Amino acid sequence: MAAPPAQYAQWSAPAPPADTSHDEVRTIFVLGFPPDVKERELQNLLRWWPGYEASQMNFKGDQPMGFALFSTAAMAMAARDALQNLVFDSETNSVLRAEMAKKNLYVKRGGSEPATYDPSKRMRTGGDYSAPQYAAPSAFVPPAAPTWGPQSYIPPSAPYDPYGGYSVAQVPPVAPAGYAPVQNTKDNPPCNTLFIGNLGEATSEAELRGLFSGQPGFRQMKVLRQGKSTVCFIEFGDVSTAMSVHQNLQGAVLTTSDRGGMRIQYSKNPYGRKREGMGTGAQQSDGVVAPTQASQVKLETTPATAVPELNGGPEIALAPVLPPPSSVKSEQPQAV
C-alpha cells in the first residue's frame, strides 16, 4: 500500500537532463511590446514553445522588456527566431524584436509567478500543458501559436534533443512572424485542400510544415517549387478545418517571406476528389461533388461553425496576442 507509483515520481520530479549545468545563455530578450503588456501575456505567448521554462517582464525601462528562459540555447534561439517581427498587437503596431539575452534569467523558487501565486507550486515548465488550466486544449488555437501543443507533444520523459522531443518525422513549430493583407481575394469554393501562394523563394518545406502540420485537421502537405515562386498544397481532414486555417493564417508572414503575406486559397484540385474507377465521372460541374462530400459542403454555408471554437472563451488571455483574423483581415477593408 505504501508503494508510490514509479511513473508519478517521474512527473513530479522531471529533473531535466542537462539544463542548469550549461553556462551557455538560453534566455531570450524581447522588446516591442505595447506599454500595457502584462506579464501573463508573455507567459501565454511562450508557454507552448518547446523548452520553455520561465519568463518575466521587466517594466523598469522606457519600454517593457521580456525575458524568457529555455532548456537549451538551441531552443531559445528557435523561439527567438519565431518571435522575430511577430505582430504582437496590430492596433498599437507592436512588432516584437527578439535577441539572445546577455545572461540567463534568474529564476527564484516561485518562478515567474507573481507573489500572490501559490509559492508551493512549481514554476511552470514545458510539462504543465498536460494539465490545462483554462479550457480544453483544443480551444487554444491562437493564430500566433499553432497547435503544436497538446495532441502532438511528447511529455518530458523523452530525452532531450535539439527539437525538444519532437519525433524525427516532425519539425519544430513555426509561428507566423506577422500578418499582411492579401492582395487578391479571388478564390475557389471551399474544399479540404488549401493552396498556398505568394511564398518567398527561400521558404523551405520545413518552415511550412512547422506552420501547418500542427493545425487542427492537418493531414498532409506537398511543396512545389516553380522557378521563382513556391507553392504548397495542404490537405485537411474535412472542409471546416481547412476553412479555419484558410481564415486564421491568411496573410501569414514567414521569416522567409519577402513579398508580403502568404495567399491561402482553396485548391482547384483537392485531395481525394478524383478516384480511380469512379465510373461515370458526372460530377465535375460545379455544384455537387461526391456523395461523401455533400454533407460537408453544407458547412460552407455556415462558416461560423468553424470560427467560434477558435475564439475560445472570453477569459482566454491568448486572444490579444494576435487579434482574431475575423476582426482584422476579413472585416477590415484594405487599410494599406
Next chain:
DNA sequence: AGCACA
C-alpha cells in the same frame, strides 16, 4: 499569378 499527388 503560380494548382501536384492519388
